[in-house]
Amino acid sequence: MAPMIGSKPKKPLSPSVTREDVYMPIPLYGFLEGDTLGLLVFAEEVETVQELARKLQDAANIRVARNDDLELLYNGKTVDLALTAAQAGLQPLDRFDVIRRHKV
Secondary structure (H helix, E strand, O other): OOOOOOOOOOOOOOOOOOHHHOOOOEEEEEEEOOOOOEEEEEEOOOOEHHHHHHHHHHHOOOOOOOOOOEEEEEOOEEEOOOOEHHHHOOOOOOEEEEEEOOOO
16 A cells, blocks of 8 residues: 555654754745746755756746846845745745846
């Protein structure tokens, strides 16, 4: 009989693996400035916001040219690119936008 969703695994985790070592992917909706589509992007909790923005750019590169001078917006605010997805507070199915940095 196949395990059901939410059932306990048949084998326990190896003693060398702690709960802190297990990271669940976070599904997010990413929107890249200049693209016509929103994309589903999977982020790791420990992945930086900059890596997440690049992942979105890579996924849309057939439609939008890459730009390394960028900002990531979450809840209408610019997020420090050095923060991890967890530190930025990204939750499953949240939306984020990647835009070109506007010179002031």
